[in-house]
Amino acid sequence: MATRAYAGTNVACNDEGYMTNLEEWTQQVGEEIAKEEEVExxxxxxxxxxxxxxxxxxxxxxxxxxxxxxxxxxxxxxYQLFPNGPLKKASRIAGIPKPVSCI
Structure with a gap:
């Protein structure tokens, strides 16, 4: 398990970069993850x-x-909001684990 820094906060993430504790999520954290995912x-x-x-x-x-x-x-x-893998990107920005339905 890795730790990443977003918006001055260290958050626990798995090897794929998905947060493992939703309680650590803030909108500022989500905003920084969205920038990584190239989502405005x-x-x-x-x-x-x-x-x-x-x-x-x-x-x-x-x-x-x-x-x-x-x-x-x-x-x-x-798909327009979150191009190229919408559920994966949106889940990552939301601070939740990658859904089982995603490959």
Whole structure:
């Protein structure tokens, strides 16, 4: 397990760079991870991030299809918000582990 510094805070991450403790996440941490992922955050991005965190806390397995049916965003917009691996990128920015549905 590795530790990375974001926004002046050390956070625990796994070997793939996903945070292992959501309690260490802040919006500033998420913003810095988004910069690494080359994602310019907007209010819509934060809405999706909040949804992902809520689902994670509720122990609901995440899939792109489930996000598309959530009413928060549709699948096409999800891919536009987080190009090239939307669920992986969004999960990393949200400070949650990579979903099992991601390869």
């Amino acid at each position: 955050m907007t209010p819509k991005h934060w809405e999706v991030i909040s949804f992902l965190q809520d689902q994670y806390r509720a122990e609901v397995p995440l899939t792109i299809r489930k996000i598309g049916k959530s009413g928060v965003t549709n699948i096409k917009e999800f």
